[in-house]
Amino acid sequence: MPNKLVTLETRTLTPGERKFSRFLLFFEDLIKVPLFRCQRCGECILSSTGFTCSQRCPKRLRNGPCGGTGDDGSCEVYPDRKCIWFLIHKRSKWLGRLPMLFDIKKIHNWNLERTSAWMNVFWKRIDPPILFLNRTQKQRKIHGNDIQR
Numbered sequence: 566m567p568n569k570l571v572t573l574e575t576r577t578l579t580p581g582e583r584k585f586s587r588f589l590l591f592f593e594d595l596i597k598v599p600l601f602r603c604q605r606c607g608e609c610i611l612s613s614t615g616f617t618c619s620q621r622c623p624k625r626l627r628n629g630p631c632g633g634t635g636d637d638g639s640c641e642v643y644p645d646r647k648c649i650w651f652l653i654h655k656r657s658k659w660l661g662r663l664p665m666l667f668d669i670k671k672i673h674n675w676n677l678e679r680t681s682a683w684m685n686v687f688w689k690r691i692d693p694p695i696l697f698l699n700r701t702q703k704q705r706k707i708h709g710n711d712i713q714r
């Protein structure tokens with residue numbers, strides 16, 4: 566399997582690491598909360614969801630909508646709001662990053678909740694942000710006209 570979906574083998578944070586991570590989270594929040602309405606999952610996937618935080622979904626889904634999205638793009642839980650995955654799709658399309666949505670994100674490691682994602686990248690507990698489309702994603706873009714709609 567090209568992408569390991571479970572991160573159970575990741576060493577859990579020691580109390581000291583958690584304390585330090587929480588301290589750094591304060592500074593991370595200063596940027597990511599106003600800009601992206603970050604929910605502090607500690608396992609950032611912003612770069613592959615069109616720079617729209619998927620964790621704003623009330624069901625905390627990381628791999629697409631639940632299936633309850635209304636025809637107008639509304640959320641099943643809060644019908645007065647748009648489904649976050651509707652917005653992710655729109656933004657990803659606008660940024661030319663739609664093919665990234667087809668890569669399955671790892672199952673969330675809840676041990677990392679409310680820790681600094683920056684620190685988790687540095688400690689190699691999570692994957693770094695994806696800046697550009699890789700070759701497979703570019704090919705999807707060229708050949709998959711259906712995903713560009």
Ligand code: SF4
Nearest residue numbers: 603604605606609618
């Ligand atoms: S760290 Fe998690 S909650 Fe925060 S912006 Fe990234 S994906 Fe969203």
